[in-house]
Amino acid sequence: MKRVTLFFIFSILFCTVSFSQNDDKALDVLNKASAAYTKAEGVKAGFSLKILDYGGKIKNNLSGTIRLKGSKFKLEVKEMTTWFDGKNQWVYITSNKEVNLSNPSEEELLMINPVNVFQLYKHGYNCKWLGEKNEGGKNVLKISMSPDNKNETVQNIVASFDKSSYRPVFISITNKDKSGSRISITTYQTRQSFPDALFIFQQKNYPNTEVIDLR
Numbered sequence: 103m104k105r106v107t108l109f110f111i112f113s114i115l116f117c118t119v120s121f122s123q124n125d126d127k128a129l130d131v132l133n134k135a136s137a138a139y140t141k142a143e144g145v146k147a148g149f150s151l152k153i154l155d156y157g158g159k160i161k162n163n164l165s166g167t168i169r170l171k172g173s174k175f176k177l178e179v180k181e182m183t184t185w186f187d188g189k190n191q192w193v194y195i196t197s198n199k200e201v202n203l204s205n206p207s208e209e210e211l212l213m214i215n216p217v218n219v220f221q222l223y224k225h226g227y228n229c230k231w232l233g234e235k236n237e238g239g240k241n242v243l244k245i246s247m248s249p250d251n252k253n254e255t256v257q258n259i260v261a262s263f264d265k266s267s268y269r270p271v272f273i274s275i276t277n278k279d280k281s282g283s284r285i286s287i288t289t290y291q292t293r294q295s296f297p298d299a300l301f302i303f304q305q306k307n308y309p310n311t312e313v314i315d316l317r
Contacts, residue, residue, distance in 0.1 A: 144294030192303035
């Protein structure tokens with residue numbers, strides 16, 4: 103399924119960045135969003151996702167949930183579940199009854215998790231303030247991000263954050279060929295208590311499933 107697409111969409115903090123090409127107002131919003139996420143501790147978010155094909159035509163509509171605890175997460179959408187324990191990642195494809203186990207790079211992790219889009223400016227993305235808007239009855243702060251490397255597939259990312267809480271509300275990713283994704287964060291629950299085992303694939307719960315070790 104959409105494994106590669108979701109990898110492209112959906113936080114690792116350690117990277118040096120130059121701020122010379124970034125907008126001060128945009129950086130302020132992104133830093134406050136990052137601080138709000140850290141303060142929230144465990145987070146459970148629901149989202150809806152439109153996947154766009156070449157030329158911008160809608161290819162698929164999905165919905166799912168993501169549970170987060172620091173750098174760990176569990177992402178669930180139709181036909182696929184992803185676990186990440188801070189080092190190892192398991193991707194379960196329902197239709198194939200198989201699990202791919204890997205150690206993803208920082209770059210791959212940056213695109214797996216939609217809630218942590220505010221970290222991109224630390225990893226080669228320039229950000230720009232687009233202003234305060236009213237979207238769906240909410241006052242949001244809009245940020246545009248584009249890769250410093252012009253050879254990247256991504257052309258532009260636009261993110262909207264709730265003005266009062268700095269929680270992500272909407273994320274639009276557009277590629278050079280006009281494909282991409284539109285992500286709406288529909289629910290966002292903070293102060294969630296998750297055991298570490300939640301972020302690890304449990305073989306006993308998936309009998310007769312093959313684990314393919316790609317590490």
